[in-house]
Amino acid sequence: MSDFVAQSRFLAGVAAPDIQALLAEATPRLFRANSVVIHQGSPATELFLITKGRARHFSTTPDGQKIILLWLAPGEIFGGATLLAERSEYRVSTETVKDTSVLVWNRPTIRTLAARYPRILENALWTASDYIDWLLAAHVALSCHTAPQRLAGVLVSLAALLGRAVPGGVELDVTNEDLACAAHITPFTASRLLNEWQRHRAVIKRRGKVVLLAPEQLIALTA
Numbered sequence: 001m002s003d004f005v006a007q008s009r010f011l012a013g014v015a016a017p018d019i020q021a022l023l024a025e026a027t028p029r030l031f032r033a034n035s036v037v038i039h040q041g042s043p044a045t046e047l048f049l050i051t052k053g054r055a056r057h058f059s060t061t062p063d064g065q066k067i068i069l070l071w072l073a074p075g076e077i078f079g080g081a082t083l084l085a086e087r088s089e090y091r092v093s094t095e096t097v098k099d100t101s102v103l104v105w106n107r108p109t110i111r112t113l114a115a116r117y118p119r120i121l122e123n124a125l126w127t128a129s130d131y132i133d134w135l136l137a138a139h140v141a142l143s144c145h146t147a148p149q150r151l152a153g154v155l156v157s158l159a160a161l162l163g164r165a166v167p168g169g170v171e172l173d174v175t176n177e178d179l180a181c182a183a184h185i186t187p188f189t190a191s192r193l194l195n196e197w198q199r200h201r202a203v204i205k206r207r208g209k210v211v212l213l214a215p216e217q218l219i220a221l222t223a
Helices: 003-007 015-024 107-116 117-146 147-162 176-183 187-199 215-221
Strands: 027-031 037-039 048-053 053-058 066-073 093-096 100-106 164-166 169-172 203-206 207-211
Touching: 015 100, 027 164, 037 147, 048 107, 066 147, 066 176, 100 107, 107 117, 117 147, 147 169, 147 176, 147 207, 147 215, 169 203, 176 187, 187 203, 187 215
Parallel strands: none
Antiparallel strands: 027 100, 037 093, 048 100, 053 066, 053 093, 164 169, 169 207, 203 207
């Protein structure tokens, strides 16, 4: 069974023959890096399952500011509003971080499949619950944590979700601007903190990348 299937909460608990039937009804697509796949406020007409690559949710404020939200790994879905009984809109936009392969179901198809295999609807509700947990944690962090604590928290959480093991640590494909947006700080502050943590050998900065060397030390530095 493919890695993305084993990693997917959306497909968890679904029997192998039923998974094959579900996947057979989907259309494969490839999106290049930095492609906006769905747009906030557009009609929710398709559900996406990532099979390879990376994506992330973001929201755009009325004045045009881009706020990065959750990063998405293989096995995760987006466009979940497509499953709702009443026609709805996408709550956030979703863009690819690197070249990303997905499976796509249109609304009539995925709602028919959800009726046939109700476990995927339950799993989609768990995904929505995860989003609420993330929003609650982000709100608490913004209200109670310092800028260094928020940035350290972003690095540690992204390392667990998207990191790639390299000698001595975990490498992340993220820019200072990405980290600053996720931690609700300025790019200048993010750069200053990363430079400080690099001097303490908790991280290594590279162009468009950060290597997390010592998560425990990083957390200790922000305590």
